[in-house]
Amino acid sequence: MGILYYDGQEFDFEDRTLTHLQIVISTKLRRKEDFFLSWNQPVERGSGRHALWIDNGVPIHFFYEGSRPPTVNREWIEMLVLAAGRASGLQLTEVAEPRSLR
Template sequence: MGILHYSGEEFEFDDRILTHLQVVISTKLRRKEDFFLSWPVPADRGSGRHAVWIDNGVPIHFFYSGSRHVSINREWLESMIAGAGRASGLLLTDEPSPPS
């Protein structure tokens, strides 16, 4: 599990998800496009949902527990970038299965 450090908070994500988030966040911030990022909290952690405002004025740090780079799922990445452009922001979802 990796950790997203944002605005003094720590949020745990699988390294694969965190890698895709890093690409989405860097893409959006390079374009000067702020957005909401939200994700559900699993039942074993109390349920609920997080929502954070991502913008260039807040320091961000990605920590990966593994040392290997993960491959990028272009379809998922494009879907995430499009989602971040909506008024409701990017809602993290599971990675789609590869087409059969």
């Protein structure tokens, strides 16, 4: 389980999901494109939904519990980057498996 530290708050994600988020967030911020990131809170953690405005001016830190980087799904990255460009922002869902692994 990894942690996204953003604006003094901590948000838990699976390492693989967090890796994909790091790639998407860094891509968007390098392009100077701020966006909303939102996701549903699991029932076991109280339900609800988070929404963060991701901005270049806010410190961000990614912590990974595992020492090995997970496999990256380029197709999924492209879908997430496109979704982040919408007015509603990026609604995070489960990481999709690459077509070759299905």
